[in-house]
């Protein structure tokens with residue numbers, strides 16, 4: 001099936017108030033253009049360099065397309081990232097947030113929306129803040145949110161998590177549920193300059209469960225673009 005058909009089917013299946021961020025890693029400019037033509041408005045990429053190449057090569061850049069950084073952001077790539085991405089979903093420390101905040105104005109921007117990335121399964125090889133490293137974890141994330149709220153050029157608007165990948169996606173449910181609890185706790189703090197709008201959770205194999213557990217933003221690659229030739233995750 002074609003990318004546009006896949007996207008249309010997915011958009012129909014997923015509730016209207018849940019955003020679909022299309023994960024563009026390993027995809028070509030033509031594939032991404034097809035998705036945009038089919039109505040995709042949120043594009044996610046893991047790598048600054050590749051995202052920049054695609055961004056420059058796109059023939060038309062619809063004003064309503066938003067670019068989300070969903071991969072680990074190295075400090076030395078922040079300046080470049082700020083020229084491409086509208087949203088950075090992968091804040092994993094206060095140091096990183098401060099480093100981005102410092103560079104926002106130089107990049108000619110006023111405010112950048114950011115999410116805290118939580119590695120809810122404390123998985124060794126994945127990015128994001130791990131509960132195993134920071135117990136009590138809920139308090140740790142709340143403190144980080146407070147730190148980000150003091151930064152003038154960042155606006156914390158959500159949480160992002162990958163969640164462990166299981167053969168049976170049902171097994172990831174408790175991890176998603178814990179992430180939703182943390183999301184609600186930060187929201188309930190009503191911190192100034194923080195507007196918890198998005199819980200970015202769920203991928204091709206897990207989005208249905210993620211939505212049942214309160215996700216309102218799923219990040220999808222395979223279900224729309226097909227299998228990746230080599231999985232570089």
Ligand SMILES: *Cc1c(COP(=O)(O)O)cnc(C)c1O
Pocket residue numbers: 023025046070071162203204205219220221222223233
């Ligand atoms: C690749 C990727 C996705 C999409 O994964 P699929 O299984 O292809 O849907 C979502 N989020 C992140 C951070 C990714 O790296």
